[in-house]
Amino acid sequence: MPGIWDRHMNFSQSCRSLFKTIAVVLALALPTALAISSADARVGGGMSSGSRGSRTYSAPPSTTTAPGSTSQFNRSYTQPGAGMNSAATAPARGGLFGRGGGFLGGLAAGFLGAGLLGMLFGGGLFGGLGGLSSIIGLVLQIALVFLVVRLAMSWWQRRHTPQAAYAGASTGGGGVGPGPQTNFRSGLGGFGFGANNAPLEIQPADYEAFERLLGDIQAAWSNEDVAKLHTFATPEMVSYFEKDLADNRARNVVNKVTNVKLLQGDLAEAWREGDTDYATVALRFALTDKTVDRNTGALVAGSEQPGEATEVWTFARRPGGAWELSAIQQTN
Template identity: 70%
Template structure:
């Protein structure tokens, strides 16, 4: 009996540690994304702001909804920002809620001695505890499988991007060419050529550089006023913390076009990009690195660019994948 009680005590302790540690791990992961955009999803994609860009070979996962956007949704609750967390991923829906409920109930049961078989005692309680954990794992796996199947179906319906490499050697070879119409599009097709891909890659580096130098005037020439407002907020937050984020050695590793379309006199292009960079946050007073390191890290994001007729491309949105 003493052995059984000690075993249950260890399992309870482990459950509490996992329950408390998981949010902390998520917070640490988020804090490490200090680059431009802060690892979040911000901006606008015109009339498609509340529909996800089609998946691509570079970004096979669905892009996250916008956490910050000035675009007003066309119907209630369409543009509600994601609340974050493991069970609040886009598309988890009812199964995610059930999984979270089972997990919460199971943890509370373990903490207060309850559970499915709490009244049987001894070995039966351990068996009941194991069954509860197994049930939680089963529900989570079912939810994740359903979510992945849903994304795969949506991607197949939207149609794959062309897989041929963009013309030219060097960095342009990282981009896959193609054009997409998106779901339910009535817009005229928009052709994206080598010069456009060159502009996208150039903007990737120049925006990161202007962000690193805290050059707001330069950012105004590279991004929409909405995006610059978010960058300014983030820079002010860094300044209040007494730190500066330094990004360097930005290199495009792979990229392809998710979709391109035209709305009136304005062109849009959403591009998936996987790139490497050195991302460090430095204390302004001492110069000490407080986050990140000199080791390059990789990121995959969907950047949307906008171009009024006769003007140059500007960044209008960043979405995480």
């Protein structure tokens, strides 16, 4: 009988050593991954921010430019309310399994956090939870570590897989409209225009304004010109830009986005709420996105080489005013 326990203890020690090594790798790899993703530092910081009126918590329809889904908002002044439909309020639901964490979500996070710390400091994943060191506990350790690695790899691939270009033929201006409505007109750049059945009709001049704002906002962001950003975006969006710029100054870096060119764009939806017009458009654009040291100009993140990005932007227009950027959403 003592021999069985000795073998079990030796096996447990070996597994603990393995898990400790994995925990150290994760502790080093995840911050590195976050640092690399900071190269995605263009205006909006690679996050989903802003408001889409009453449709803030409703996903915009997919288009040929952005055929997948969009990320939920990381930052928004608009909170889910009773006036929204159940689908819109679902992302904010708490409860037992809710996205906000809920009871089980917080409990699982606590177990995982305690376990990783336990591995780093020699206590094992469940070392502080009543001495659970049985074979079942070891299996749970392996499963949890495997799950963390898989989630991290999946997140990394989604963030860095280039969006595939739409394979359909294009004519005229070179853009592609959503669905079967593939009408083109010269002078629209990368915008295909369609969705003429939208509740709010979007004119060619509106598409031109969207394309112009794409470049103007990126230029004002690169120049850290907050006054100009106020003329191109809503106060909510400017507040996020100011925070991101302040973070850059604190790190003594500046993000430069140049050579912005719309490659393809189309309308997801357009509508009117009260006296405010909204238009959500999918944009695929080329850009050079790099972050440099504020003093020396040395490259900190990003690249001198041009790349591509696909985002969904929402614009708002009030009576007598021009279109302003109201939200940026990342695509999945």
